[in-house]
Amino acid sequence: MRDAFSHNLVQAAVADPRLLLLTGDHGYALFDEFRRVCPGQYINGGVAEQNMVGVAAGLAKGGFRPVVYGLSAFVPIRVLEQIKLDVCYEQLPVVFVGDGAGVVYGQLGSSHQSTEDIAALRALPNMAILSPADAYEMTTCLKLAFEPTGPVYLRMGKADLGTIHTAPPLFDWGGLCQVRAGAGPVAWIATGSMVTTALTVAGDWPDSAVWSAPCIKPLDAKQVAAICRQHTAVIVLEEHSVYGGLGSAVAEIAAATAPTWICRIGIADRFSERCGSYAYLTREHGIDAPSVRMQVERFLERAGCAPPVQQVGSRQAA
Amino acid sequence: MTQRFDSTRIRRTILDMAYAGSTVHIPCALSIVEILAVLYRSYLRLDARDPRSPTRDYLVLSKGHGVMAQYACLHELGWLSDGEMQTYFSDGTRMKGLSDAHVPGLEVSSGSLGHGLSVGVGLALAAKRRGTSQRVFAVVGDGEANEGAVWEALMFASHAWLNNLVVILDANGLQAMGSTTEVMDMEPLIEKLTAFGFESREVDGHDESALCRTLDELLASPDPRPKGIVARTVKGKGISFMEHNNTWHYTRLNAETYAAAMAELTPREAAAA
DSSP states (O other), rough: OOHHHHHHHHHHHHHHEEEEEESSSTTTTHHHHHHOOGGEEEOOOOOHHHHHHHHHHHHTTTOEEEEEEETTTTTTTTHHIIIIIITTTTTTOEEEEETTBBTTTTGGGGGOBBSSSHHHHHTTTTTTEEEOOSHHHHHHHHHHHHHHTTOEEEOOOOOOOOOOOOOOOOOOOOOOOEEEEOOOOOOEEEETTHHHHHHHHHHTTOEEEEESSSESOOOOOOHHHHHHHSSSSSEEEEEEEEEHHHHHHHHHHHHHHHOOOOEEEESSSSOOSSOOHHHHHHHHHTSSHHHHHHHHHHHHHHTTOOOOOOOTHHHOOO | OOOOOOHHHHHHHHHHHHHHHHSOOOEEEEEEEEHHHHIIOOOOOOOOTTTTTTTOOEEEEEGGGGHHHHHHHHTTTSSSHHHHHHTTTTTTTTOOOOOEEEEEEEEOOSOOOOOHHHHHHHHHHHHHHHHOOOEEEEEEEETTSSSSSHHHHHHHHHHHTOEEEEEEEEEEEHHHHHHHHHOOOOOOOHHHHHHOOOOOHHHTTTTTHHHHHHHHHHHHHHOSSSEEEEOOOOOOOOTTTTOOOOOOGGGOOOHHHHHHHHHTOHHHHHOOO
């Protein structure tokens, strides 16, 4: 997925000399190609993210198309106010890329983890939020991001989970992509890294549908409501706080237009206390496949849905 | 007829706005009157018919609390009508109490401090990259300079050799809760600007000819560094009972103080007659 990001970014920069990449001294290997092909469009703003976002706003006002890169713990979280006031208020075409979202930087602790970025940005008017699940979704997301519509946040989480699609899926702003068809009582909506987990666990509920949500804001309310109506229960998964993220967005739509059982799976309202690998932390936070399966089982019991099919080896595999 | 951007007239406009809107933040507008007056009169290359002209010079009011001074200048330019000036701070208008970029002529939304300078730096960088001769004049408060982002912006401007950027520090010596030396002593400001890579000057911020000399010198300088001016000013300048009296940062005018303040600002037309 990182290759797709780098490659598409370079292509876009070659096609549009107004595109400028700003980084807060991050992305060393990631931008090798960019620096080789478009050295004049690369700006290292130093370890000074607040200024970098303000400068991006000024560049956008002056006719350029800035792409601001950082770890998601810093861009957007450290610079939330600059994004709000300098960029969103004026609806400037600035693309923010938050890398390593979720608990990717497991061993580095809370300073480098971000499970609040979607919630924080969803409340900013004019801001769009993209969250691709694989390299193909990344390609489509970047096409959307480079449309000169206004500020965009591209959330890049765990990037080495393989692919879900076989070609760049077609979706427009807000659209969900079905990655597994099913007319059973359970539907799954996941974003980013959790689409893979959803596909893994959904196998235990035959005929359940799985959707990827590469675009979290805007989110197609009609499409989400239709999913809610077609199924008895909707499981939403994200590597983000259960407050204010995709789960909340789906629940808001369901509550207003198509009430159904919504199970929000994500990071509970707490920090990562302990050091650990990605595998350790996803397990510790209850968002790895076996934990998700357990939570969903319990939830569906309350919702009156049938229990999962025991698949031979599924527990060991998970 | 007095000259354009007459400082007394600008101060009277500020008081009219503040009285009509029953608003605070009067003294921090009064301290930058001469700075804005000389910039609008002699340095900013603007298209009188198009506040958003893409070739304009930029006046970035990073200390957004002084916005009444800039509104007064936009009024002098004819970009804000008499009627609109009377609606400052009023329901349903665009005349907000802090600098707001949705108003043509105001370049940044500030008031949350330490934002505008970085946006100005971005505008200066954009002009450099496009190869235009556009200049950016950024007015920053000395209280605002407590913000770390201001120093990030100065670092970046110097690193990028933005000699089309002029940062004017309105050193009025007072911030919301006290004197700048009590709250957060930032002196010596000029040495700090110089240390951050700026070609710097210190000047009496109410002396228009001194301001002009300093600006002329800096703008003509072959030195590739960005330009910095520490403008020594008086918060509340021009109104005796507001000068150096920080309670006026959060005080509104009433009929009596409005009349007393206006009485101290005899229009030059009347004085000459």
